[in-house]
Amino acid sequence: MSTEITISHVSRGFNGHIVLDDVNLTVREGELLALLGPSGSGKTTLLRLIAGLDQPDSGSIAIGQDDATSRHPKERGVGFVFQHYALFRHMTVFENIAFPLRIRKARKAEIKAKVEELLKLIQLETLAGRYPAQLSGGQRQRVALARALASQPRVLLLDEPFGALDAVVRRDLRRWLRHLHEEMHITTLFVTHDQEEAFDLADRVVIMKDGKICQEGTPIDIYRGPANPFVHEFLGESNHLPAHVAGGVVLADAGFPLGSAALPDGPVQAYIRPHHVVPVPAAQGAWSIVRIAATGAQARISLTRGGTTLEAAMTADELLEAGLHAGGAVEVMFTGGTIFGPDGAGPVRLNTQALAHKLKAG
Amino acid sequence: MSASIPAVRRPFSWRQPSVLPGFGPTLAVTLLWLTLIVLGPLAVMLWFAAGMGWSGFWGVISTPRVLGDLRVSLTTAFGASLVNVFFGLIVAWVLTRYDFPFRRVADALVDLPFALPTAVAGIALSTLYAPDGWIGSLLTPLGIQIAFQPAGIVVAMMFISLPFIVRTVQPVIEDLEAEQEEAAHLMGATPAQIFLRISLPAILPSLLTGFALAFARCLGEYGSIIFIAGNKPMISEIVPLLIVARLDQFDYQGATAIGVLMLAVSFLLLLTINLLQAWVRRRHGQ
């Protein structure tokens, strides 16, 4: 019952402001895909276009084999879960889930059976008679999902499904949604601004910025090879060092070597993640520790040298072993990084073997 | 039947497209009813008035009786609204800030003039303030006469316009931040100083709006006033009664001219109220 979605050259503008700019995307049958991006990237607009709640200025949207671009939402076979759930406040949980079935004039027994099946799926059988106002955020979310599923959609669309929930509930629901997807295998598309959520949940991630798609791929592929600095920084914290390449060696502009990279000579931008920055205690070290914040399982160390600051991260155990303290002098070892050249060249892996070897040698 | 929506849009459209149905029919009904009931008749009146020409219009308006009644209406409305600003503020403050037995009942009672038919209020006030009425009899020995004097008009206007002021000011008082007053208190200000320097400036815009609303209502009121007013032309006759008098004599032209005059004054007041409310909005940083 699941289908693929094909988005071709879709553009949309509001009041002269371009929200989506020639977007092309294929969502494969049965996959769980995340639309990830900062606010204003156009991801929710794209979702609403697929649902039919809005119309593109140009381009087409196909669901399965049908061109759905000018079809009314109810003919597209999509299930939509709104950011704030949009549960019908005057209906019980049961009635909310039964709504799409009642609309289609299904028989009473049929409705009862289907709703009970869905209630079991979302594990809320005991709350069938409650009203939305009496439910917690996570429970409302599940009811909204069950209601969308009740119309037996070919495609499931979720708009920031966990945005309004607190961290613990969010994690539980994430797990539960993944499990649900594995059971039902409906093509699912969800919108989020939370990178961790997208990477945790999705088969594939599509990163959007300013109405365009920056990169798409599996979480691992993206993380290993972010297409540009924006994606790299969006995926997580990293140290940004302006640098230049001379004879294959990457040197930070501030005056210390980073590693080597297969790039022509010239200016580059280096991005090194905190856990790829390793401080090593050294009496004559050029770097000094400004601050150590040991927050639970992770420790963060702020380092400075001249005018440059670096953030390093390690586990609390590693911190203990390394014997570091604030104010101490260290040398810094890099164990990885990503280099972007000018004019969108890159990403290129920062090769740190030789440098590390050199440091260890003395 | 496939419900179709055009995918290519015009660069400018007068309404934002939506998937919700029913726009056309509901707008049509709304506009039709509005035109039939409100706009059409108003247009007819303006057309009638236009038929008189400026000279005809001025001819009616500039008679001593019309001008005199206008003065009566304006002064009594102004006086009543002003007094109500003072007492209305106290009532609104007390109902919002303090708790006391029957506070809820008092709060509901504020809406009485809204709910009570004007004729009922009219005869009640007239009887109450007549020389032999419950209140009138107390005042006659003092030489004060209310009923059948302009003072009676003011009393009646106070009755019907009080809720306009109280209900406009109440939400603003509710929104007053206790913290500002507490800060002033900590700095040593007396309650009177706190009220005058902090609370009152915040309430003032809504007081003005309430005054304007009350004033507008007082001008147009008929039923509550005609029983207690003396209805002596130019002394205790209000403009609405003048319109009725003209109609009784089948002087459509005269009635129309005065009606248009009243409309003009209402619109002026409405504009003022809207501007005041826009000013309030800006001040509150909305």
Added chain:
Amino acid sequence: MASRFLLIVTAMAFMAVFLLLPLISVFAEALSAGLGAYASAIVDPNVQSAIWLTLIIAAITVPANLIFGVCASWCIARFKFWGRDLLITLIDLPFSISPVVAGLLEVLLFGLNGLLGNWLSDHNIQIIFALPGMVLATIFVTFPFVAREVIPLAQEQGNDEEEAAVTLGASGLQIFWRVSLPKLRWGLFYGVLLCNARAMGEFGAVSVVSGKVFGETDTLSLAVESLYGSYEIQAAFAVASLLAMLALVTLVLKAVLEWLHRDELNAVKRKRTA
């Protein structure tokens, strides 16, 4: 606190004198000649026909303005279009027009020397000084009452649930009946309550267009005027007490509704005064 006590006493004294006393006097005067006189004033056939006329006028006016209010709230609250704010202002217009002017409007249209006067008399149709004119005048005066309660409420509630219903396959009527209407129910009732109170109690506008024949074309308000004018004071107040009781019931129901739905009401109020 002395000043607090003083303020409360001042406020309550003011309200007692200016609001409560008139209300009490209505009932006091009505019963001043005893229950027997009160009862006979009420069952008087002219009064009975006034009651009947009042009910008929309300029965026509309220549903008409209810349907209008519902339509207006749908197109205004659910859609964005050019001229929307202007439309809202126009709908509020009758609120700021004197009831006498409202009556005047009807007379200018349907009166003997009015626009349609000749046509009407040729066809022997009586509007002014008869029921149709009184109904029209009442509809004018109560025009915005339902709409101005429901429109802000519908705006406050937003379109989310309706959009969800669209994605779930519902048609326009299904959305309205199953999703929108239940949400708006109490607002509609509130508007109807106020509309009805005004429709039954209207005096100025109806006075202008009525034939003022006590027993034929008098509503309850006009009956009060007729009786008072012919110095049947006690009877006038007896009839007035009926209207006063209506007012009290309206106030109580209004307070109850406001209490039950205070959260939503506060959200709407903030939008209004903001």
